[in-house]
Amino acid sequence: MAGVTIQHVAQAAGVSPTTVSNLLNGRANQMLPETRQRVEAAIERLGYRPNRAARHLRTGRSRTVGLVVPSVGNPFWGTFARYLEAAALTEGYNVLLCNSERDPDRERRYVEELWSDGVQGVVLCSSLPSLEHVMPLMDRGLQIVAFDRAAQANDADSLVSISIDNAVGSQLATTHLTSLGHRRLAFVSGALGSINRKERYRGFTAALEQAGLSTENTLWPGASGEQFGDVETAELGRRAARELLATDDPPTGIVAINDMCALGVCRGVRDAGLEVAKDVSVVGFDDIVLADLYDPPLTTVRQPMPEMAKAAIAELKSRVEGPGTGQGRSLLLRPELVVRQSSAPPRG
Amino acid sequence: MAGVTIQHVAQAAGVSPTTVSNLLNGRANQMLPETRQRVEAAIERLGYRPNRAARHLRTGRSRTVGLVVPSVGNPFWGTFARYLEAAALTEGYNVLLCNSERDPDRERRYVEELWSDGVQGVVLCSSLPSLEHVMPLMDRGLQIVAFDRAAQANDADSLVSISIDNAVGSQLATTHLTSLGHRRLAFVSGALGSINRKERYRGFTAALEQAGLSTENTLWPGASGEQFGDVETAELGRRAARELLATDDPPTGIVAINDMCALGVCRGVRDAGLEVAKDVSVVGFDDIVLADLYDPPLTTVRQPMPEMAKAAIAELKSRVEGPGTGQGRSLLLRPELVVRQSSAPPRG
DNA sequence: GTGAAAGCGCTAACAT
DNA sequence: ATGTTAGCGCTTTCAC
Numbered sequence: 001m002a003g004v005t006i007q008h009v010a011q012a013a014g015v016s017p018t019t020v021s022n023l024l025n026g027r028a029n030q031m032l033p034e035t036r037q038r039v040e041a042a043i044e045r046l047g048y049r050p051n052r053a054a055r056h057l058r059t060g061r062s063r064t065v066g067l068v069v070p071s072v073g074n075p076f077w078g079t080f081a082r083y084l085e086a087a088a089l090t091e092g093y094n095v096l097l098c099n100s101e102r103d104p105d106r107e108r109r110y111v112e113e114l115w116s117d118g119v120q121g122v123v124l125c126s127s128l129p130s131l132e133h134v135m136p137l138m139d140r141g142l143q144i145v146a147f148d149r150a151a152q153a154n155d156a157d158s159l160v161s162i163s164i165d166n167a168v169g170s171q172l173a174t175t176h177l178t179s180l181g182h183r184r185l186a187f188v189s190g191a192l193g194s195i196n197r198k199e200r201y202r203g204f205t206a207a208l209e210q211a212g213l214s215t216e217n218t219l220w221p222g223a224s225g226e227q228f229g230d231v232e233t234a235e236l237g238r239r240a241a242r243e244l245l246a247t248d249d250p251p252t253g254i255v256a257i258n259d260m261c262a263l264g265v266c267r268g269v270r271d272a273g274l275e276v277a278k279d280v281s282v283v284g285f286d287d288i289v290l291a292d293l294y295d296p297p298l299t300t301v302r303q304p305m306p307e308m309a310k311a312a313i314a315e316l317k318s319r320v321e322g323p324g325t326g327q328g329r330s331l332l333l334r335p336e337l338v339v340r341q342s343s344a345p346p347r348g
Numbered sequence: 349m350a351g352v353t354i355q356h357v358a359q360a361a362g363v364s365p366t367t368v369s370n371l372l373n374g375r376a377n378q379m380l381p382e383t384r385q386r387v388e389a390a391i392e393r394l395g396y397r398p399n400r401a402a403r404h405l406r407t408g409r410s411r412t413v414g415l416v417v418p419s420v421g422n423p424f425w426g427t428f429a430r431y432l433e434a435a436a437l438t439e440g441y442n443v444l445l446c447n448s449e450r451d452p453d454r455e456r457r458y459v460e461e462l463w464s465d466g467v468q469g470v471v472l473c474s475s476l477p478s479l480e481h482v483m484p485l486m487d488r489g490l491q492i493v494a495f496d497r498a499a500q501a502n503d504a505d506s507l508v509s510i511s512i513d514n515a516v517g518s519q520l521a522t523t524h525l526t527s528l529g530h531r532r533l534a535f536v537s538g539a540l541g542s543i544n545r546k547e548r549y550r551g552f553t554a555a556l557e558q559a560g561l562s563t564e565n566t567l568w569p570g571a572s573g574e575q576f577g578d579v580e581t582a583e584l585g586r587r588a589a590r591e592l593l594a595t596d597d598p599p600t601g602i603v604a605i606n607d608m609c610a611l612g613v614c615r616g617v618r619d620a621g622l623e624v625a626k627d628v629s630v631v632g633f634d635d636i637v638l639a640d641l642y643d644p645p646l647t648t649v650r651q652p653m654p655e656m657a658k659a660a661i662a663e664l665k666s667r668v669e670g671p672g673t674g675q676g677r678s679l680l681l682r683p684e685l686v687v688r689q690s691s692a693p694p695r696g
Numbered sequence: 697g698t699g700a701a702a703g704c705g706c707t708a709a710c711a712t
Numbered sequence: 713a714t715g716t717t718a719g720c721g722c723t724t725t726c727a728c
Contacts, residue, residue, distance in 0.1 A: 016699045049464035053404040054721035078420040097445035116397035364715045402705035
């Protein structure tokens with residue numbers, strides 16, 4: 001039996017659809033206990049499940065939020081998805097997970113699809129500097145929380161941004177190295193195209209300046225002009241490390257744009273016949289599961305995922321359920337340095 | 349404007365809703381080019397998007413398949429999700445991704461939710477030996493493809509199973525080691541609770557027997573009675589390696605239940621002051637992204653993800669669109685050994 | 697305490 | 713080539 005409807009239940013219980021609906025929507029108190037039991041029995045017996053499409057069509061509401069991530073293949077996003085789902089579930093929401101593959105067009109199509117699916121709130125993890133491709137939907141009332149992307153001047157008024165303070169994060173990482181005594185540092189990244197990357201680099205240079213070190217020639221030159229996926233980022237790190245360590249005055253400490261990249265850097269260090277920590281300290285960013293599993297375990301900057309996920313859902317919930325379109329705001333959480341064994345004082 | 353409906357478009361274009369609907373549903377040819385343009389212009393101008401709930405309610409169809417995975421935090425599943433989505437997209441389907449956290453109850457709830465959302469086909473990645481918790485839905489017409497789980501005798505008649513041949517896979521891995529000359533092998537795994545694990549162990553012992561080796565004491569004794577998550581699996585591997593290598597007659601080759609576990613084993617080998625490949629060969633299973641990134645790169649058994657994803661969608665599609673409930677079937681794809689640097693001939 | 701009836705936005709016969 | 717109409721399953725006034 002594909003289609004057990006509320007009518008069938010009503011008939012089986014000898015009541016009207018209204019009564020069944022009342023029971024379904026928490027108005028059970030206004031009916032005789034006996035009636036209630038009859039209805040409940042009928043629901044059970046027939047295996048009735050309300051049709052969400054009909055329900056949604058009728059009410060215009062939907063207890064679902066969308067989550068658009070650049071790539072579910074990346075553990076960072078997979079982990080975030082889990083936390084967001086957990087946070088959503090506690091608030092009575094479901095999460096619809098979409099994978100943009102970093103394609104702006106797919107991103108837009110997904111958000112549009114979610115909107116026309118009745119989803120009123122979306123957590124958008126976009127690497128794009130401009131969110132104008134979803135502006136039309138926001139104008140129509142779609143609530144968007146941009147995650148892992150700091151607010152921009154030309155963002156929509158109602159946009160909520162949640163991210164860590166990337167500059168602080170990489171400052172933490174960099175200062176960790178300078179405090180250990182490193183004087184010659186390098187920053188390894190793919191193209192500094194995204195806001196995050198720029199911020200991380202900014203934190204890196206800020207920390208250097210604070211330590212009285214020159215920022216010249218600290219950005220790995222191969223970092224510009226290229227765009228990399230997640231796997232390629234590791235390869236990039238590997239190449240960067242090899243090249244950097246082959247120079248006259250090689251760095252003793254390397255700050256990588258993220259953990260994938262840092263893992264690659266570690267590989268490159270070994271390729272160069274050197275040892276991570278002993279010869280070259282490496283610090284990553286994100287604290288993916290593998291950071292702790294790697295050999296040596298990676299010193300990295302952890303994003304407070306559970307808090308961020310909770311905040312994202314809270315924002316969405318209050319805006320979707322609350323009155324009117326709230327003003328935009330930006331929430332910058334403080335990341336945390338996790339010191340493991342890939343960083344140590346420089347040799348000699 | 350939240351609610352631009354087909355009526356608004358019709359009115360704006362000076363036509364009836366039918367005409368708009370016709371255009372929307374690929375019946376554009378049966379109207380005057382001029383009419384068509386007027387309608388298209390109106391749609392564009394009003395920013396109209398069809399309401400999926402209404403559409404679905406009306407047609408009873410839904411171009412969405414569900415994907416239930418044990419954990420999106422695990423790269424293995426993240427990767428599969430990407431391939432499945434790609435395969436679905438080419439067939440005009442969307443994928444709804446759900447995360448069961450290996451909780452049978454969540455698994456059931458998700459599948460029920462998908463069903464009441466109008467989803468007619470689900471790819472279920474369940475580690476459970478019995479799928480009876482989704483049987484009622486299958487009886488109602490829900491099509492299920494069980495992924496990464498070999499068919500069982502008490503499965504529903506219409507169940508489709510897609511997985512690799514796990515026994516063949518670990519036989520491949522094990523024979524690789526025996527061919528290299530290893531005579532003392534060990535198999536490291538968490539509890540042999542799932543079908544897959546049992547199959548992999550079976551392949552392991554089969555390969556040993558084929559090589560004329562004893563299977564006694566080859567299963568790491570700590571492997572029984574415990575259930576492990578993904579992170580813990582690595583820790584388990586590490587512990588297993590340390591314990592195994594501390595015995596009188598330590599193995600020179602270790603086959604791990606999966607890559608996470610293998611990574612842990614590698615760590616354990618180092619903990620014991622030994623070197624992977626040189627002293628102990630390690631082979632994993634799954635070929636996660638990190639297998640290639642690790643140092644040394646991990647020899648492992650690759651699952652043909654794209655093919656499996658395509659097959660899953662093809663099965664679902666033909667069953668959802670085709671007539672009647674198809675008979676169940678089981679598709680066992682052949683895995684492939686990927687030889688990297690974590691395996692080598694034994695010392696001396 | 698319970699029921700009748702209208703309508704959410706859309707599609708697909710069935711007219712014309 | 714285009715329009716009229718009925719109804720998908722549900723919720724929610726408004727009656728009784």
